[in-house]
Amino acid sequence: MSKRKRYSPEYKREAVEPARRSDTSARQVALDIGISPNILRRLLRRAQARPSQPPTLPHERRSTCRSV
Secondary structure (H helix, E strand, O other), X not given: OOOOOOOOHHHHHHHHHHHHHOOOOHHXXXXXXXXXXXXXXXXXXXXXXXXXXXXXXXXXXXXXXXXX
16 A cells, blocks of 8 residues: 655645646646646645645545544
């Protein structure tokens, strides 16, 4: 089983900015920086929904505490 990659908030902001600023497609920007186009699109959607917070991925919002 492979581990999920974890990206820092700074990396996410740096990944989203070129896609927002350029006329290049999100797919091409993602391939240029070495991440999946689907990941970049998801980060872009989340950045638009919460402009004051860094974009997050679903598995990063999960609580580390679990009920017994």
